[in-house]
Amino acid sequence: xxxxxxxxxxxxxxxxxxxxxxxxxxxxxxxxxxxxxxxxxxxxxxxxxxxxxxxxxxxxxxxxxxxxxxxxxxxxxxxxxxxxxxxxxxxxxxxxxxxxxxxxxxxxxxxxxxxxxxxxxxxxxxxxxxxxxxxxxxxxxxxxxxxxxxxxxxxxxxxxxxxxxxxxxxxxxxxxxxxxxxxxxxxxxxxxxxxxxxxxxxxxxxxxxxxxxxxxxxxxxxxxxxxxxxxxxxxxxxxxxxxxxxxxxxxxxxxxxxxxxxxxxxxxxxxxxxxxxxxxxxxxxxxxxxxxxxxxxxxxxxxxxxxxxxxxxxxxxxxxxxxxxxxxxxxxxxxxxxxxxxxxxxxxxxxxxxxxxxxxxxxxxxxxxxxxxxxxxxxxxxxxxxxxxxxxxxxxxxxxxxxxxxxxxxxxxxxxxxxxxxxxxxxxxxxxxxxxxxxxxxxxxxxxxxxxxxxxxxxxxxxxxxxxxxxxxxxxxxxxxxxxxxxxxxxxxxxxxxxxxxxxxxxxxxxxxxxxxxxxxxxxxxxxxxx
Amino acid sequence: xxxxxxxxxxxxxxxxxxxxxxxxxxxxxxxxxxxxxxxxxxxxxxxxxxxxxxxxxxxxxxxxxxxxxxxxxxxxxxxxxxxxxxxxxxxxxxxxxxxxxxxxxxxxxxxxxxxxxxxxxxxxxxxxxxxxxxxxxxxxxxxxxxxxxxxxxxxxxxxxxxxxxxxxxxxxxxxxxxxxxxxxxxxxxxxxxxxxxxxxxxxxxxxxxxxxxxxxxxxxxxxxxxxxxxxxxxxxxxxxxxxxxxxxxxxxxxxxxxxxxxxxxxxxxxxxxxxxxxxxxxxxxxxxxxxxxxxxxxxxxxxxxxxxxxxxxxxxxxxxxxxx
Numbered sequence: 001x002x003x004x005x006x007x008x009x010x011x012x013x014x015x016x017x018x019x020x021x022x023x024x025x026x027x028x029x030x031x032x033x034x035x036x037x038x039x040x041x042x043x044x045x046x047x048x049x050x051x052x053x054x055x056x057x058x059x060x061x062x063x064x065x066x067x068x069x070x071x072x073x074x075x076x077x078x079x080x081x082x083x084x085x086x087x088x089x090x091x092x093x094x095x096x097x098x099x100x101x102x103x104x105x106x107x108x109x110x111x112x113x114x115x116x117x118x119x120x121x122x123x124x125x126x127x128x129x130x131x132x133x134x135x136x137x138x139x140x141x142x143x144x145x146x147x148x149x150x151x152x153x154x155x156x157x158x159x160x161x162x163x164x165x166x167x168x169x170x171x172x173x174x175x176x177x178x179x180x181x182x183x184x185x186x187x188x189x190x191x192x193x194x195x196x197x198x199x200x201x202x203x204x205x206x207x208x209x210x211x212x213x214x215x216x217x218x219x220x221x222x223x224x225x226x227x228x229x230x231x232x233x234x235x236x237x238x239x240x241x242x243x244x245x246x247x248x249x250x251x252x253x254x255x256x257x258x259x260x261x262x263x264x265x266x267x268x269x270x271x272x273x274x275x276x277x278x279x280x281x282x283x284x285x286x287x288x289x290x291x292x293x294x295x296x297x298x299x300x301x302x303x304x305x306x307x308x309x310x311x312x313x314x315x316x317x318x319x320x321x322x323x324x325x326x327x328x329x330x331x332x333x334x335x336x337x338x339x340x341x342x343x344x345x346x347x348x349x350x351x352x353x354x355x356x357x358x359x360x361x362x363x364x365x366x367x368x369x370x371x372x373x374x375x376x377x378x379x380x381x382x383x384x385x386x387x388x389x390x391x392x393x394x395x396x397x398x399x400x401x402x403x404x405x406x407x408x409x410x411x412x413x414x415x416x417x418x419x420x421x422x423x424x425x426x427x428x429x430x431x432x433x434x435x436x437x438x439x440x441x442x443x444x445x446x447x448x449x450x451x452x453x454x455x456x457x458x459x460x461x462x463x464x465x466x467x468x469x470x471x472x473x474x475x476x477x478x479x480x481x482x483x484x485x486x487x488x489x490x491x492x493x494x495x496x497x498x499x500x501x502x503x504x505x506x507x508x509x510x511x512x513x514x515x516x517x518x519x520x521x522x523x524x525x526x527x528x529x530x531x
Numbered sequence: 532x533x534x535x536x537x538x539x540x541x542x543x544x545x546x547x548x549x550x551x552x553x554x555x556x557x558x559x560x561x562x563x564x565x566x567x568x569x570x571x572x573x574x575x576x577x578x579x580x581x582x583x584x585x586x587x588x589x590x591x592x593x594x595x596x597x598x599x600x601x602x603x604x605x606x607x608x609x610x611x612x613x614x615x616x617x618x619x620x621x622x623x624x625x626x627x628x629x630x631x632x633x634x635x636x637x638x639x640x641x642x643x644x645x646x647x648x649x650x651x652x653x654x655x656x657x658x659x660x661x662x663x664x665x666x667x668x669x670x671x672x673x674x675x676x677x678x679x680x681x682x683x684x685x686x687x688x689x690x691x692x693x694x695x696x697x698x699x700x701x702x703x704x705x706x707x708x709x710x711x712x713x714x715x716x717x718x719x720x721x722x723x724x725x726x727x728x729x730x731x732x733x734x735x736x737x738x739x740x741x742x743x744x745x746x747x748x749x750x751x752x753x754x755x756x757x758x759x760x761x762x763x764x765x766x767x768x769x770x771x772x773x774x775x776x777x778x779x780x781x782x783x784x785x786x787x788x789x790x791x792x793x794x795x796x797x798x799x800x801x802x803x804x805x806x807x808x809x810x811x812x813x814x815x816x817x818x819x820x821x822x823x824x825x826x827x828x829x830x831x832x833x834x835x836x837x838x839x840x841x842x843x844x845x846x847x848x849x850x851x852x853x854x855x
Contacts, residue, residue, distance in 0.1 A: 071789035240764020346621035370594035379651030382758040451569035452753035457792035463565035
């Protein structure tokens with residue numbers, strides 16, 4: 001069977017030129033395209049945040065342009081959020097590293113549905129065009145990434161919100177199809193001997209992530225379709241004057257929205273597990289606990305959504321339930337943090353760049369996680385809801401928890417993907433620059449929030465100026481670090497040292513290290529046997 | 532390599548300590564506004580907010596301990612288990628006792644946290660009558676006033692339900708195309724002061740009922756620990772008792788469109804006598820036809836209506852702002 005497969009491919013040869021990319025059914029090539037896509041849109045969304053921070057650096061509205069500069073600000077807020085979530089983090093983790101490493105790690109020659117894989121990627125291009133287009137066609141969507149009705153229905157006329165909704169439809173479809181692909185691949189195409197309990201934790205993280213997407217994205221699709229029909233076809237789902245309820249939208253959105261934030265961070269957990277084990281030269285401590293902690297986080301993540309809605313007026317008993325359920329998630333998350341520390345304990349550690357990112361992630365995600373525990377308490381919601389405390393919290397878990405995982409994955413696997421290693425000194429500079437920048441940018445936001453500064457405001461009372469200045473400086477340092485990263489990528493591709501199959505030493509024990517670097521176009525054409 | 536964890540850790544610890552101290556630092560009496568480089572809550576002016584500050588202080592202590600509990604071992608690991616110091620890694624991947632402990636102890640901590648958390652949540656949700664509040668918080672509550680706040684794009688309209696007084700309250704100092712006060716004088720609180728602040732008597736139960744006209748807003752005053760969404764089609768209710776005479780500010784706390792930053796809330800807490808005087812004067816001055824709900828934002832903002840200009844200086848660039 002495998003002989004025939006290998007022979008059949010040699011008969012027509014690998015496609016070349018633009019067809020190799022447009023028609024690709026190769027998980028590595030598609031993974032590479034996703035990663036490039038993520039880098040491009042990460043820069044775009046990062047630029048948006050730099051412009052926002054330039055505005056917020058001092059009181060007054062000085063940088064924003066157009067007839068309605070405050071609306072421009074809201075459009076940037078919305079674009080920054082949607083692009084980072086749907087066009088940076090998810091493509092990087094799931095489309096990029098997921099596609100590249102899941103088949104390699106389970107001993108599969110490719111994904112279960114290679115053509116579906118292609119479609120999942122290329123549908124993101126019209127999706128991105130629609131979203132970017134929404135900022136220049138019409139007035140732009142100034143709703144925040146949450147797109148609450150009635151602001152997004154009655155409050156926005158013109159095509160922008162419709163275009164943003166359609167962009168989300170396409171991105172959602174892309175992810176649902178990818179989820180089907182990953183679930184089928186992981187359940188059915190593991191090499192003989194690789195039971196679920198022998199899978200690398202990165203594969204576990206992908207499995208849980210795509211289940212979350214499969215079950216939550218249809219609800220988002222429903223919610224935004226209801227926005228679309230309210231806006232264009234005379235329905236009144238969210239229009240109180242006609243018997244609808246704006247809060248219904250919030251329930252539907254956050255039923256997707258909360259699992260979504262675990263989608264954004266679970267793959268990071270998976271990468272961190274791989275990196276920590278490799279650079280500690282020890283297997284992960286408590287493998288089963290780690291795997292099922294992720295399952296628990298994913299499952300419980302479906303029943304906590306309304307902690308985003310504590311001030312909406314749901315009723316105190318409902319709020320009390322969501323407090324309890326939200327606090328529960330702290331337990332499996334804590335298990336993971338402690339297990340990573342226990343993995344490092346007694347290990348023989350070296351601190352190359354991937355390990356720096358991983359250790360940075362563990363500490364900074366903990367910081368973001370504990371402010372999340374604070375926010376879980378509905379009794380404090382009148383103090384914290386819609387303030388910069390929340391913005392500080394989620395940027396700690398996103399810009400540090402998720403993004404540090406992306407960089408850890410890059411530095412860990414770039415040699416495997418390209419055959420060339422990054423220059424270690426440059427990698428370390430990138431790490432430290434980012435470390436300083438993101439902490440300067442986001443830690444002071446907790447102070448602003450405690451002092452009462454609301455979110456999503458283009459201008460603020462003068463008393464908030466001090467910490468906002470510090471935040472802005474941090475943002476500029478972070479963005480400089482991102483540009484420096486582009487330079488690191490350039491140097492890696494141009495003159496990076498060539499590496500062998502397993503270049504991280506005996507700590508790297510998963511199957512991707514058994515194939516050459518760069519990984520050939522086709523790998524595991526005969527499935528390996530796993531003991 | 533040595534500095535990484537240490538540097539971040541020390542900074543965090545230091546700032547956490549300052550934040551904790553900052554929450555307890557006394558502020559100018561009666562001030563309900565943020566101050567420069569503030570690191571903690573505004574001075575609580577209501578009994579509920581005092582409880583919030585207390586609970587948050589204990590939470591802050593807890594999360595500082597947890598953070599150190601993660602940072603400490605990581606620092607130790609850097610120094611004790613680097614490849615030079617520990618060339619042979621252990622093969623240890625299990626320790627059932629440890630795993631049980633780090634599951635059970637967090638559960639205990641969370642349960643311990645949940646008890647005061649639920650207490651605070653339910654206490655804040657007390658059915659607002661003066662007697663119930665006085666009883667629960669062991670304070671003197673002189674009476675009750677019902678205040679209805681309606682969020683508009685982009686200002687607040689208040690109704691003193693017991694008296695039939697309507698107030699239209701909008702931003703005083705801010706961008707000159709939206710706020711009325713022009714150039715902010717020295718010491719003025721830009722984006723916080725309003726032209727028609729809410730006035731309430733001290734030590735009185737204020738029942739705040741909020742709704743909105745078109746889009747969702749949120750009514751908030753940090754010093755009172757009040758924040759509630761103003762949702763069209765709903766009448767939501769919250770309450771506060773202001774325990775200090777003074778001026779307290781808040782801002783709209785739900786994105787409501789382009790001038791979301793420009794619809795502050797100002798509450799002047801005065802003595803009962805001053806309140807009675809103020810109310811009498813307001814009722815006398817109120818135009819009878821003001822009782823009808825205004826149809827457009829411009830009609831409400833009388834000055835603009837008289838001048839016939841749009842929010843941006845040049846009438847040629849007037850935007851079509853939707854009717855409320």
